[in-house]
Structures are given as C-alpha cells and as structure tokens.
Amino acid sequence: MIMSHNHKNQALIQPVALTIAGSDSGAGAGVQADLKTFAALGIYGLSAITAITAQNTLGVRAVQEIQPSIVAAQIDAVMEDMGAQAAKTGMLSSSAIIEIVAERAKYWRLRLVVDPVMVAKGGEHLLRSDAVTMLRDRLLPLAEVVTPNIPEAEVLTGRSVRTLREMADAARAIYDLGARYVVVKCGHLTSEPVDVLFDGSWSTELHAERIATRHTHGTGCTFAAAITALLARQIPVEQAVTATKRYVTGAIQHAQGIGHGHGPADHFWLLREHLQSDDLAILFEGK
Numbered sequence: 480m481i482m483s484h485n486h487k488n489q490a491l492i493q494p495v496a497l498t499i500a501g502s503d504s505g506a507g508a509g510v511q512a513d514l515k516t517f518a519a520l521g522i523y524g525l526s527a528i529t530a531i532t533a534q535n536t537l538g539v540r541a542v543q544e545i546q547p548s549i550v551a552a553q554i555d556a557v558m559e560d561m562g563a564q565a566a567k568t569g570m571l572s573s574s575a576i577i578e579i580v581a582e583r584a585k586y587w588r589l590r591l592v593v594d595p596v597m598v599a600k601g602g603e604h605l606l607r608s609d610a611v612t613m614l615r616d617r618l619l620p621l622a623e624v625v626t627p628n629i630p631e632a633e634v635l636t637g638r639s640v641r642t643l644r645e646m647a648d649a650a651r652a653i654y655d656l657g658a659r660y661v662v663v664k665c666g667h668l669t670s671e672p673v674d675v676l677f678d679g680s681w682s683t684e685l686h687a688e689r690i691a692t693r694h695t696h697g698t699g700c701t702f703a704a705a706i707t708a709l710l711a712r713q714i715p716v717e718q719a720v721t722a723t724k725r726y727v728t729g730a731i732q733h734a735q736g737i738g739h740g741h742g743p744a745d746h747f748w749l750l751r752e753h754l755q756s757d758d759l760a761i762l763f764e765g766k
Contacts, residue, residue: 494711495523495561497589498704499554499580500569501530507743508697509569515746516704522711525563527553530572536696536738544572547579554583564711567592567703572606574613581617590710593622593658594703595631620657624716626703627653628664643673643684650677660716664702676720685721687728694734694742701744702727
C-alpha cells in the first residue's frame with residue numbers, strides 16, 4: 480500500500496518518462512541525451528540500457544550489447560515501482576532485443592515513441608540488417624510516434640526518398656505499418672530543414688532555419704526524447720512535435736562545440752540563460 484501511495488504522489492508531482500536505448504560514453508546521444516532532454520523539459524527520466532558504446536564526437540569505437548533478459552529486467556524494475564507516462568526506444572541493435580522490448584512495451588501498455596536508430600553520425604551501423612524486419616513488424620505497430628530520418632525511412636519503406644513529396648509518401652507507407660503518427664526528418668535533403676508529420680489523414684510540413692554547424696551529434700535521439708517528454712506532460716502529439724522542432728533547433732543553435740568532431744547539441748539551452756553565476760550563490764551562502 481505504501482508503494483502504491485508513493486507512486487500516485489510522484490505521478491502528481493512530476494511526470495515520468497522511460498528511455499530504452501544504448502549508452503553513449505560521450506553523452507551526446509543515446510540514453511544520456513535522452514535523460515538530459517527529459518530533465519530540461521521537467522520530466523523525471525528512467526532508463527533501460529540496451530547496449531554500451533565506446534564513442535566520442537569522432538565516432539563509435541566499440542559496442543557491447545546487453546543480454547535481452549537484462550533489458551527486460553530493467554524495464555520491469557522501473558515500471559513495477561515508478562511507472563512512466565511515456566517511453567521511447569533508440570538503439571536496439573538486434574532482433575532479440577527488439578523482440579523483448581516489443582513484448583515488454585505491450586505488456587506495460589507503454590505510450591511509445593520509436594526512434595528507429597540504424598546508423599551513427601560517423602556511419603557506423605547500429606542495427607543489424609536482420610533486425611529491420613523485426614523492427615518493422617513487431618515494434619512499429621506499437622508506436623504512437625515514429626521518427627525516422629531519410630535513410631531510415633528508405634530502409635523501412637524500401638523506396639528512395641529525395642523530395643518533400645517522397646517524404647510525405649514515405650510517412651504514409653510507415654503509417655500503414657502500424658504507427659499512429661510518423662515524422663520523417665529531412666536532415667540535409669532540402670535547403671531548409673523541413674520535417675513531415677503524417678497523422679493518418681494529413682501531412683504537415685514543419686519548417687525551421689538552417690544552422691551552419693557540424694555540432695548535431697545526438698539530435699535524432701534528442702528529437703524523439705523531447706516528443707516523449709511532452710507526451711508525458713499530456714501534450715497532444717501535433718503540438719508536441721511542433722514544440723520539439725523548436726526545442727531541437729534551439730539546441731543546435733546553442734551548441735557549445737564540445738569535442739573535435741560532431742559535437743553535441745545544448746540540451747539545456749532553455750535553462751542556461753536563466754542560470755547565471757549569481758544564481759548559484761544559494762548553494763554556497765545558504766540563502
């Protein structure tokens with residue numbers, strides 16, 4: 480009874496979201512980026528790690544998958560005790576991991592955002608080719624939102640995507656696989672970054688300014704995590720996606736240039752301008 484009481488109080492105090500993804504030692508992508516995004520948007524973040532990667536802004540050096548049973552145990556542990564209003568998936572890497580995540584997501588009736596991570600920024604493959612079918616058949620039908628970039632949309636649909644019209648067609652095709660909302664992210668396809676949101680009836684173009692920077696590591700993870708955070712706040716999907724587009728654009732614009740390669744975005748840009756050195760005085764002066 481005490482556990483149940485605490486669970487209810489926590490849900491009232493702060494929304495909770497879960498990330499099921501790989502760990503990035505450089506903390507620009509994966510679970511670390513997701514937890515930063517959750518925190519920046521006022522969400523208490525939980526995690527289930529699917530793989531450990533040794534990587535930095537220059538690339539991925541090594542990957543160690545986590546046993547599927549341990550992935551399931553992580554999900555069950557946090558859901559039994561703390562629960563989550565929304566969850567996202569990132570790097571799942573193998574058929575066995577995808578299968579167990581789909582099983583647990585269905586069991587816990589997770590409100591799910593699927594980021595179909597396939598290739599790292601440096602070109603390293605993060606999803607085995609034999610796992611694509613499992614992702615398409617088992618996980619996408621459970622997704623409330625799926626957020627592929629152009630290469631991922633091409634793999635999921637088996638068709639070339641080179642224009643805005645083809646982005647919209649790809650979004651419809653992915654919707655037909657079972658996802659309830661699809662956001663196809665354009666990357667550098669067009670002169671300005673235009674994403675396409677399809678809700679089953681209408682396609683909406685989401686525009687933003689092009690920012691000249693190489694510091695975009697982890698922005699795909701961040702995009703999906705921000706949608707998840709806003710869904711945990713009970714924001715409608717269309718509004719959550721639109722707000723996420725603005726948030727990620729700001730995070731890229733305020734990137735600090737950390738590392739010697741593709742640096743991470745600034746997940747806390749919304750808060751940073753309000754956190755001046757004087758604000759820390761309370762920690763040292765007891766005010």
